[in-house]
Amino acid sequence: MKIFSKEQIYEGDRITGEKQQISSTDLMERAGSQIFNWMDLRMQGAQVPINVFCGIGNNGGDGLVLARHLILAGYNVHTYVVNCSDKRSKDFLINYDRIKNVTKNWPTLLSCAEDFPAINPEDIIVDCVFGIGLNRPITDWVKNLFIHFRASKAFTLSVDLPSGLFTNKAVTDEDAVVHAGYTLSFASPKLVFFLPETAKYTVQWEVLDIGLDPEFLATTQTDVQLIGKNEVLPNYIQRDKFSHKGQFGHALVIGGSYGKIGAVSLASRATLSVGAGLVTAFIPKCGYNILQTAIPEVMVLTDTDEEKITTINVDFEPTVIGIGIGLGTSSKTQKAFEAFLKTNKKPLVIDADGINILSKKKNLLKLLPPETVLTPHPKELERLIGSWENDFDKLEKVKAFSNEYKVIVIIKGANSITIFDDTLYINTTGNPGLATAGSGDVLTGIITGLISQGYHPVVAAIFGVYLHGKAADIAVENYSYQGLNASHVIDYLGEAFIDLFKLPEQPEQVETEPEK
Incomplete structure (x- = not known):
């Protein structure tokens, strides 16, 4: 199995949009829908409180798509936006409006530690705060949010990558990273899932197929390969x-x-x-x-x-x-x-x-x-x-x-x-x-x-x-x-x-x- 770099994933998104004639918003809808399908298959409508924490970039947009589908399917969903910057991605904003149209209310905005919701050990946390695009240290209050996740002892599902992890460099503060019980990774696993210092941030992982262009996936050469029986x-x-x-x-x-x-x-x-x-x-x-x-x-x-x-x-x-x-x-x-x-x-x-x-x-x-x-x-x-x-x-x-x-x-x-x-x-x-x-x-x-x-x-x-x-x-x-x-x-x-x-x-x- 190939392990793609974040630059290759971005290129795969671009090529997929061109060849399949779909927008980046459509691709985000596809990704969020796949996460929903994965959760729905396992939960079968169980009314466990699901707390979806969304950043304000594309990973957060995936979370908003997921939350919308969960709400429409009748799940007990609480949606939060981690307001960590003034910059919002275009596709995040589109899905921010879409979820409001479904719930008739905006998602709860978190801007400081006083805004943190209570999370019980029986709840589920879905971490969609940061994805592979993170390239800077996070602020202290967001770090405290991740500590809050861990202290709750709730099961944590991360989307694409545990928030706070970088794809190509080391962690300097382990409290500034989400500790996931499971990670759903788009297109391929990430190198950090296999390195001693970073593998501990997700107990298990699984690859979700979000329909990237098959020719791109087959012909793109990678510097990292995962070796199993098929290889x-x-x-x-x-x-x-x-x-x-x-x-x-x-x-x-x-x-x-x-x-x-x-x-x-x-x-x-x-x-x-x-x-x-x-x-x-x-x-x-x-x-x-x-x-x-x-x-x-x-x-x-x-x-x-x-x-x-x-x-x-x-x-x-x-x-x-x-x-x-x-x-x-x-x-x-x-x-x-x-x-x-x-x-x-x-x-x-x-x-x-x-x-x-x-x-x-x-x-x-x-x-x-x-x-x-x-x-x-x-x-x-x-x-x-x-x-x-x-x-x-x-x-x-x-x-x-x-x-x-x-x-x-x-x-x-x-x-x-x-x-x-x-x-x-x-x-x-x-x-x-x-x-x-x-x-x-x-x-x-x-x-x-x-x-x-x-x-x-x-x-x-x-x-x-x-x-x-x-x-x-x-x-x-x-x-x-x-x-x-x-x-x-x-x-x-x-x-x-x-x-x-x-x-x-x-x-x-x-x-x-x-x-x-």
């Missing part, structure tokens, strides 16, 4: 009946140190379980018996050193190399890593201590092959690119880093984001159960195994993050968030693949007796 399925590589293991690559996993052989074990097993034809692990001597016993399908080569990697020598040409898991950062290991990078030409997936060594010796970054995949956790990312002020600053710094070194960077999180060529790919699978030791090692193995089979590194990163999260989503049903561990994710990779081809479940048909 990854076309990239799936079907296996031929007569295929053999040699066609799916020979992956090399390099890592481990004394006490951290488990990391290599998890990564190697994940590489194999996602479909690599052959997997070899290169580890210190101390891990030989462990790996040969734990994963008999994986071949093992060892360093001459008992406890750490000091020299990386292999006797075959791997298809892809995953490196860094459990590696350690001893001086000898750092030298071995540097020597390896100077001669390696194979695709790379780098995690953990591989990233930590790159952070210590940034001159090594220029040795990375193009489209190397880096999978840092937050602290490793900070060591790599430096600290950031907020999520938007972080995204810009990662994009700059990715462009400078031509690498693919995965920002791990509740919605992991893969970044390459100035494009963000936001993942939709996964759950808090993945906050456990070893889950990052498993992700490294999955991506390594996909590249081994011939997936392009960018596709492997996007697909790998999706499968990693989906396997966890399936597994968590049996293990819970607390009981899930990294090995379970590997166990459920097969089911994650199978799920790609499952059709959505249809509601059960209830048989009824024919009327007599």
Whole structure:
């Protein structure tokens, strides 16, 4: 799914008006009607007090359309206009007159804290104060109105975007933002729904189709994409009946140190379980018996050193190399890593201590092959690119880093984001159960195994993050968030693949007796 910028949404509105020969007022009527349809379907005429708070721009105009339809349908509606400026949009004013014609009264005007209405916990608040056009800090009394919303404990539905949120910059005062229980977003979700610092302002969200021009939606390229099953399925590589293991690559996993052989074990097993034809692990001597016993399908080569990697020598040409898991950062290991990078030409997936060594010796970054995949956790990312002020600053710094070194960077999180060529790919699978030791090692193995089979590194990163999260989503049903561990994710990779081809479940048909 594409995530459009606010500038693209404005352009979509303009093109839709031209091609469908409708006015901006007609498009506002369509948007407000869709919100009404959504609410009416769920409320079925219930006489819960609905408090619609409208700003004086186009978002407020949407709210006035909604309020008018709710009133005509017989709902218990109270309409308020948040009088926060002298400037009113043309379409707001048109709908301001229309609602007055329906109710025979103007909506209640709010200009200061003394005007705030009482709101009960059983009420519904519909937030239509500000939309995507907000570009300045809000006044103190409007902030106090949002605090009043929250203090009421009423369910809050925001239209398009929780008021006070910006689409392209950080929040500086969380009290100046509406905390929505649900947001109905026009045309596409907003990037801020997926960033750690701003996702908390809406518990859930849903996209409403307001009939923007289909050609515009289909052909407009976006810098942000939301990744789900429909996005990854076309990239799936079907296996031929007569295929053999040699066609799916020979992956090399390099890592481990004394006490951290488990990391290599998890990564190697994940590489194999996602479909690599052959997997070899290169580890210190101390891990030989462990790996040969734990994963008999994986071949093992060892360093001459008992406890750490000091020299990386292999006797075959791997298809892809995953490196860094459990590696350690001893001086000898750092030298071995540097020597390896100077001669390696194979695709790379780098995690953990591989990233930590790159952070210590940034001159090594220029040795990375193009489209190397880096999978840092937050602290490793900070060591790599430096600290950031907020999520938007972080995204810009990662994009700059990715462009400078031509690498693919995965920002791990509740919605992991893969970044390459100035494009963000936001993942939709996964759950808090993945906050456990070893889950990052498993992700490294999955991506390594996909590249081994011939997936392009960018596709492997996007697909790998999706499968990693989906396997966890399936597994968590049996293990819970607390009981899930990294090995379970590997166990459920097969089911994650199978799920790609499952059709959505249809509601059960209830048989009824024919009327007599």
